[in-house]
Amino acid sequence: AQSVTQPDIHITVSEGASLELRCNYSYGATPYLFWYVQSPGQGLQLLLKYFSGDTLVQGIKGFEAEFKRSQSSFNLRKPSVHWSDAAEYFCAVVTTGRRALTFGSGTRLQVQP
């Protein structure tokens, strides 16, 4: 079945530490890939996107993601986390057959001082 999976429900990191959030997809062809961030009770903000080309994608707020076709993954990274990064992070896909976002289950990031 086609799906997008975020294996980690909740991650806690210390401020200043590095971060990696995992995302795997299961589709016949490579979908368009996105990472969104959501603060409590708010809408979603796009961090970055991958359509094709360079597999390392830079986004806003110091985030980057790497597309690995062999692993069907699109993991989000940040070298040094700030307290303001605490939020819910969603990986999402769009396929050519369905022009709407399908979201993973999300990863809640907690940042310790």
Place this chain on the structure above:
Amino acid sequence: DTEVTQTPKHLVMGMTNKKSLKCEQHMGHRAMYWYKQKAKKPPELMFVYSYEKLSINESVPSRFSPECPNSSLLNLHLHALQPEDSALYLCASSGNTEAFFGQGTRLTVV
């Protein structure tokens, strides 16, 4: 202007009420979406409009009725809702690439 504006921000309604949620964008996007998000869950697609025509209805109950009066506006008409319909309702729009989201309407059905 990369903003999607949703009104109202909060809405409390009784099960016999009729209310509407509104969404507006001025980015020239021709696709607009309604998503429903329950607490601690990802957004779930409800409806997609493409060029002002309904293109996807994810088997949403008829007590939710979408409307796209023009390319900039998207409404969601609500009637005879149930308490389990309480959620954050998100509107989004997109051109050929990414989707932009509004801040949502927090709906409580009492």
